[in-house]
Structures are given as C-alpha cells and as structure tokens.
Amino acid sequence: MTTRGSATTLVTLAGITAIALILSTGAAFVDQPTDPITDDVALQPGDNPYAYLDENGELAIDITEDNPRIEHEGINVDAVAIQDGLFYITYDGNATAEAWIEHEGTGVTFVVDGESVESPERAARLTPENDAVPVGVEIDTRIAEIAPGDRLIDEIAVHARVAEPEEPSGGEDSSDDGDEGDDPSLTTDPIVSVARASPSVREVTLRSVVGGDETAVDLRGLRVGDPAIRLDRLTFVRESPGDVEFAVRGLSDRPAEAPPPPPGVDPLGYYAVEFAEPGQPVAEATAEIVVDRDRLAAAGVAPERVAAYRETETGWERAEMRVVDEGSETVRLRAATEEFSAFAVAAERPALAPTETNLSDEEVAPGEPLTVAVDIENRGPAPARDETIRVETADAEAVASDEAVAVDIGPGATATESVTVRFSEPGEYDLVLAGEAVKTRATGDGPILGSVTVTDQAEGSGDDGTEFDAGDRVGNGDDGAPGSADDGGGSNPELSEFDLSDLAGLAALVGIVLATLFLVRRAPR
Structure with missing residues (x-):
C-alpha cells in the first residue's frame, strides 16, 4: 500500500x-x-x-x-x-x-x-x-x-x-512476460471515454467493444431533468465487435417527436440515448436510476410504482423494472429493455375514465336529487385504491350539493358506481366525472356523462303554473283511474268543498222525502 x-x-x-x-x-x-x-x-x-x-x-x-x-x-x-x-x-x-x-x-x-x-x-x-x-x-x-x-x-x-496509480486490469499477479496471447483467460476491455458536457449531458466513446460481452458505462449521476433523479450507469451487449459513440441527454420535457405517454403514466423526467450511427446492433440494454426519497415523497409515489417507459415505433413501452437498493435517502432502480432510445422515468398512477352513463331523469327541479349511474374503467397501470370521484357540471359551479364516492378499481378493470347530485339554479347542464384520478374530461364533441335540464318550476305547481286541486290528486272515471270503493269510479268531492246553497238544497230534499213517507204511512189502506 x-x-x-x-x-x-x-x-x-x-x-x-x-x-x-x-x-x-x-x-x-x-x-x-x-x-x-x-x-x-x-x-x-x-x-x-x-x-x-x-x-x-x-x-x-x-x-x-x-x-x-x-x-x-x-x-x-x-x-x-x-x-x-x-x-x-x-x-x-x-x-x-x-x-x-x-x-x-x-x-x-x-x-x-x-x-x-x-x-x-x-x-x-x-x-x-x-x-x-x-x-x-x-x-x-x-x-x-x-x-x-x-x-x-x-x-x-x-x-x-x-492519486494512487490504478492497478492493472489483470490484478496483482499480472506480469509482462510477453506470452499474453498464449493465455486464453486474458480479455481486452473496451476503451471507455465519457465527456461531461454538462450535468445533464454525457458524450460517450467506446473503442474495441467485444461482441457478445456486457459493456458498462459509468455516467456518474447524469441528471434526468431533475437533480433528484439521476442516471448512474448504462450497460449493454453489442452483438458484434466494433466502436460505439453515443450521447446521453437528460430532459425535463418530453422529446419533441415523442408521443404523449399512456394514461396514468406521469413523467418525472426524460433521458435519450442517441447513437452517432443509427442501427447499432445493441441488445440487453440496462439503465440504473437513482431517485431521492424526498422526490418520491413530493410526487406521492412508492418506489415500486416508479417505472421507465421506452419510446418505440408504436408508442411507449414499459421497461422491466425492479428496485435493486433502498437507502435512507435514495432508491436505486434497474430498467431492462431490448435497446436504447428515448425514455421516460415516470410515476405510475390510476387513470379513471367513464365508459357508460345512465341518468335517473333528464329533467329535474332545483333541489331535486338526480342519480347518475356510471361505469368507470381504470386505464392506468396502477390500481385505484379508495380514490374519490364526483359528478360535477362542466363549469363546476351549479351543483348545490354533491356526493363523493370512494372506488377501488384494478388496472384494466371496470366498476359501476352511483352518485347523487342536486342543482341550485335552473338551466341546461353538461355533466362530467371529476376526481384526482380522473384523467378524461369532456371533449369538443359533447359531455362525457350526459346533459340534464333543471327547470324553474316551483315544487307543487302544475304544468301551467297553477296550484293542483283535489281532482288532480286522484283518479277519475274519464281516464279509467280508480275512484273510491263506495261508488266504483266517480270523483268524490270532499265535505269542505260544499257551500251554504248546497246545504240548503240538501235540507229541502230531505224534507220532501220525509213528508212523502209520512203521507204514505197515513193513506187509507
């Protein structure tokens, strides 16, 4: 030493x-x-x-x-x-x-x-x-x-x-006897040069890469758009020997030509591997990513719900992910793919979207409950656990009171939920599904859930705005509706609807009937 x-x-x-x-x-x-x-x-x-x-x-x-x-x-x-x-x-x-x-x-x-x-x-x-x-x-x-x-x-x-001189790659027992070519156990490692153009850019040159062997490149904490997310190491297998040159760039925003990520994939940062000569015969590409725990806490995501997605010709493809080390301040993850391109380091979340809706009525009065039954699909890669959903108007202003519902839906699964809402003001309203995990809202083609009309009709009034009378509350013989049990059909005015003239006529009729009965009983046989 x-x-x-x-x-x-x-x-x-x-x-x-x-x-x-x-x-x-x-x-x-x-x-x-x-x-x-x-x-x-x-x-x-x-x-x-x-x-x-x-x-x-x-x-x-x-x-x-x-x-x-x-x-x-x-x-x-x-x-x-x-x-x-x-x-x-x-x-x-x-x-x-x-x-x-x-x-x-x-x-x-x-x-x-x-x-x-x-x-x-x-x-x-x-x-x-x-x-x-x-x-x-x-x-x-x-x-x-x-x-x-x-x-x-x-x-x-x-x-x-x-600095202490570096030991030869062959170890302490290596010796220069001129017979290295006779020892098949000796291999030649590629010459690796990594230029650090900036904290988020590395320019890599590899000479004499051995075909079929794993090659490792130490990027020493390249920033992936955020200082709290770092790309530490890349490894790959080149199918044939040769030289390789590429640049690795950390990005805060999605690459210009890349499509939007799938629902529920919330990017925390991006990085891209760009080869000087496209079409490199690279396989078994692996990246080691280090994320600060404080960054995970701020994003509200567990380490196992952090994933890398690779851009392909058909969209974003999830890499094979696993957590390889968990420290008190950082988490180290390994992402394995078939090749290098652009990558998104993302938090995986649920993404709830309505698929079918049924309204209990198309027209309600202010304060009257409306029940909305909706089929909800989780299109995200993470399960929805105790996620809260609501039904709101498109402007989120007209619901007088609403009911929040907690749902549990696995990735790719569908559940049916019923939500009750009331409206405070008359008008025509488009209804949408709302909630932190709801990613799809109304489009230009129309509302997601449907439309409802809230009338200005006061409760207890008829269609013409007049008060209902007693006859409106019961059936009548004209339309076949059932009447009272006594007469089998006709309407039965209540006693309170008779006036004094009606009582006088009734009294006279009763008197005539009684007089007639008296005369009949007194007539000679």
Missing part, C-alpha cells in the same frame, strides 16, 4: 442562511489570485456573487443578506437551491491528483458533475488536462430543522492528495 500525504485548507462560509437566495446561472473560470492549498492545488471563486476572495486573499462564500453582491436574502426555509460552479479547484501539477470536501453542515452537499465529493472514495480527479474542476453546491433546507436566520454551515475543509 502506498502512503500518500494530503493537504487540507479551511474555507470560511459567512453563513448559508435559511432566508432567500436567487441563484446565478452558468459559471466560468475567473483568473484571480488564489487561496493556496499546496503549490499545485488552489481554490478560486466561480463566476457568481456568492464566492469571492476576502481581504486576506482567502476564498469566502457568503449566501446571506449581509453579502453586498446580492440583492436577496439567502435561502428559503423548506426549499431546494442549486448553484453550479460555486468555486473551482485548480491544479498545476504533472501527476494525477484527487480532492474532496468535508464539513459538518446539515442539508448542504458539495458536488462535481452532480455527484457528491464529500469523501475520499468519491474524490474529484485532477489531471494536467483537467486542471480546473468546478464545484457546485446543493442546499436542501427541507431535511434540516432550521428557522429563518439559522446558519447551515460555518466552514469546509478541502483535502487534496496525489
């Missing part, structure tokens, strides 16, 4: 404070005096208002309201801030060196090309050709228990040392 010495410097941070920060864009090498670490390694501020050389010529980083170079007040509580090229580690030596950063802060990560450089195992490589390495910072105040005005970090220690 070779013993290597290292040099360390302390960089004072005037305080990364939980108040507000506006990030600058871009970074460039700035030719200014440096804060020396050794004769060959130095620190230099980037092209941003946060890093500068103080009166002693030492590098300082100030992201507070006290910094006169910025107009804002640091970083928000419960926020994520990223600054690329905060400062540079420069190198003027002839041998390969490595540098890393240590600190005792919380929620602060120093990165190179989006990868942490906070341990010797993840140190940044310094070479005579790569003599200025930009160091960025990622600040996540969501994971730190802080209040406005708190300091996240006071100082950092930057370590540098000469």
Whole structure:
C-alpha cells in the first residue's frame, strides 16, 4: 500500500442562511489570485456573487443578506437551491491528483458533475488536462430543522492528495512476460471515454467493444431533468465487435417527436440515448436510476410504482423494472429493455375514465336529487385504491350539493358506481366525472356523462303554473283511474268543498222525502 500525504485548507462560509437566495446561472473560470492549498492545488471563486476572495486573499462564500453582491436574502426555509460552479479547484501539477470536501453542515452537499465529493472514495480527479474542476453546491433546507436566520454551515475543509496509480486490469499477479496471447483467460476491455458536457449531458466513446460481452458505462449521476433523479450507469451487449459513440441527454420535457405517454403514466423526467450511427446492433440494454426519497415523497409515489417507459415505433413501452437498493435517502432502480432510445422515468398512477352513463331523469327541479349511474374503467397501470370521484357540471359551479364516492378499481378493470347530485339554479347542464384520478374530461364533441335540464318550476305547481286541486290528486272515471270503493269510479268531492246553497238544497230534499213517507204511512189502506 502506498502512503500518500494530503493537504487540507479551511474555507470560511459567512453563513448559508435559511432566508432567500436567487441563484446565478452558468459559471466560468475567473483568473484571480488564489487561496493556496499546496503549490499545485488552489481554490478560486466561480463566476457568481456568492464566492469571492476576502481581504486576506482567502476564498469566502457568503449566501446571506449581509453579502453586498446580492440583492436577496439567502435561502428559503423548506426549499431546494442549486448553484453550479460555486468555486473551482485548480491544479498545476504533472501527476494525477484527487480532492474532496468535508464539513459538518446539515442539508448542504458539495458536488462535481452532480455527484457528491464529500469523501475520499468519491474524490474529484485532477489531471494536467483537467486542471480546473468546478464545484457546485446543493442546499436542501427541507431535511434540516432550521428557522429563518439559522446558519447551515460555518466552514469546509478541502483535502487534496496525489492519486494512487490504478492497478492493472489483470490484478496483482499480472506480469509482462510477453506470452499474453498464449493465455486464453486474458480479455481486452473496451476503451471507455465519457465527456461531461454538462450535468445533464454525457458524450460517450467506446473503442474495441467485444461482441457478445456486457459493456458498462459509468455516467456518474447524469441528471434526468431533475437533480433528484439521476442516471448512474448504462450497460449493454453489442452483438458484434466494433466502436460505439453515443450521447446521453437528460430532459425535463418530453422529446419533441415523442408521443404523449399512456394514461396514468406521469413523467418525472426524460433521458435519450442517441447513437452517432443509427442501427447499432445493441441488445440487453440496462439503465440504473437513482431517485431521492424526498422526490418520491413530493410526487406521492412508492418506489415500486416508479417505472421507465421506452419510446418505440408504436408508442411507449414499459421497461422491466425492479428496485435493486433502498437507502435512507435514495432508491436505486434497474430498467431492462431490448435497446436504447428515448425514455421516460415516470410515476405510475390510476387513470379513471367513464365508459357508460345512465341518468335517473333528464329533467329535474332545483333541489331535486338526480342519480347518475356510471361505469368507470381504470386505464392506468396502477390500481385505484379508495380514490374519490364526483359528478360535477362542466363549469363546476351549479351543483348545490354533491356526493363523493370512494372506488377501488384494478388496472384494466371496470366498476359501476352511483352518485347523487342536486342543482341550485335552473338551466341546461353538461355533466362530467371529476376526481384526482380522473384523467378524461369532456371533449369538443359533447359531455362525457350526459346533459340534464333543471327547470324553474316551483315544487307543487302544475304544468301551467297553477296550484293542483283535489281532482288532480286522484283518479277519475274519464281516464279509467280508480275512484273510491263506495261508488266504483266517480270523483268524490270532499265535505269542505260544499257551500251554504248546497246545504240548503240538501235540507229541502230531505224534507220532501220525509213528508212523502209520512203521507204514505197515513193513506187509507
């Protein structure tokens, strides 16, 4: 084991404070005096208002309201801030060196090309050709228990040392006896070159790829549209030997020529693998993707419901997915496909859509209940568990009261649900199905569920607006409706409908009948 010495410097941070920060864009090498670490390694501020050389010529980083170079007040509580090229580690030596950063802060990560450089195992490589390495910072105040005005970090220690030479690929027992060609166990690995054009772009060149063997490319955390989603590694099998060149690009938006993803596929980011020469004989393509748990929590998705979808000639095709590692802060997933193209890293969700509807009535009065029976299909890749649905008007304003219904529907399954609604105002209304998991709404061809007319007729009035009389509430002999049991058919006016003249006539009739009976009884036999 070779013993290597290292040099360390302390960089004072005037305080990364939980108040507000506006990030600058871009970074460039700035030719200014440096804060020396050794004769060959130095620190230099980037092209941003946060890093500068103080009166002693030492590098300082100030992201507070006290910094006169910025107009804002640091970083928000419960926020994520990223600054690329905060400062540079420069190198003027002839041998390969490595540098890393240590600190005792919380929620602060120093990165190179989006990868942490906070341990010797993840140190940044310094070479005579790569003599200025930009160091960025990622600040996540969501994971730190802080209040406005708190300091996240006071100082950092930057370590540098000469890199230990890499061991030969054949191992410690390898020897140069001139007979390598006689040993069939020795194989030649391809020459891999990965250029990091930006945090979201890698340009890959492979020379002498062995046909039929698996080839691995370390992308070192290529950003997939979001710093919290990273493409770490690609592996593939080329069916024939040769050279391969391709670029990998992380994207926030869907590629211009790609179709929309299927229902229920909610993209979190995209990446595309573009070969310099199309039609490469590539098979068994695999990608390893790392996602921060905080990003999964923000998206409301479990690790097993994250999937990669590959663009094909017929649309998006789901890759074979599995979770290969779960840490306290990240989840590592592996996506296997037949070849490379454009990919969507997505959360899989239910997507509910109505297929058939039946309304209990086409016309109701204000306040009168209307029952809507609807067949609902889950067109998404994830099951709907206790998902809430409602029936609303297209403008979502006229429903006086509605009933929310919870549904459980598996992918590709259909369920029938009944929802009761009431309307507060008269009018013609188009009905739609609503809910967080409902992805399909009314189209230009008409409403999804149907239409209903809400009349302005007052409850208890007839068709002409007059009050119903007693005869309207019972049947009559003219239409064959049943009458009373006493007369077998005719209408029976109630006693309250007789006036005084009716009573007088009835009394006279009764008197005549009684007189006639008296005369009959008195007549001689």
